[in-house]
Amino acid sequence: MSTPAQMFDHELNGVKGFQPAMPWIVDKAVDLDSAVTPGSVKAGMVMHQDPTSKKFKLGAGVISATVAQMTYFVFQNGTDFDVIGDDFNLVGASSGGQVGRVMGVASNQAAELETTEFETGTYTPGKLLIAGADGKLENYASGAAILLGVVTDGVAVSEHSNGINVLRFHSIWHPLFA
Secondary structure (H helix, E strand, O other), rough: OOOOEEEOOOEEEEOOOOOOOOOOOOOEEEEOOOOOOOOHOOOEEEEEEOOOOOEEEEOOOOOOOOEEEEEEOOHHHHHHHOOOOOHOOOOOOOOOOOOOEEEEEEEEOOOOOEEEOOOOOOOOOOOOOEEOOOOEEEEOOOOOOEEEEEEEEEEEEEOOOOOOEEEEEEEEEEEOOO
């Protein structure tokens, strides 16, 4: 039998204005792109829907003068039972295991969130956040990017876990052209 990840190792939590399954929360459940392994997808990461495959890929995606792909904060872990199934049998997963869908919550919600998935750095209130290619939040430096948040309280120990740090921020979605 597979060994499941611990419940609070990787998470996306709502602080204010966010509760999954509320009618005003926009979410999308999409299969993972074949280039993405389920084990690399962690709750709280950023994904976008690829225009060609129509499946989720890590990171914020493409930005240009005519395209800025919508981004989503992942709500489940890619190895959770409702995504991949225990030993590939609960959700009918094939040998590749990519049958289950990962749910993402649209990043343009008016909410304060906290995530375990962010790069090491200094996060002070007011700093702008973007997603790296690995799907983790990081400080905005310069250039074209899709802004995903503004730091509110910075890094703190999660009240839901045993000593795991989270980054608290207000979610936004805004393409920035430099």
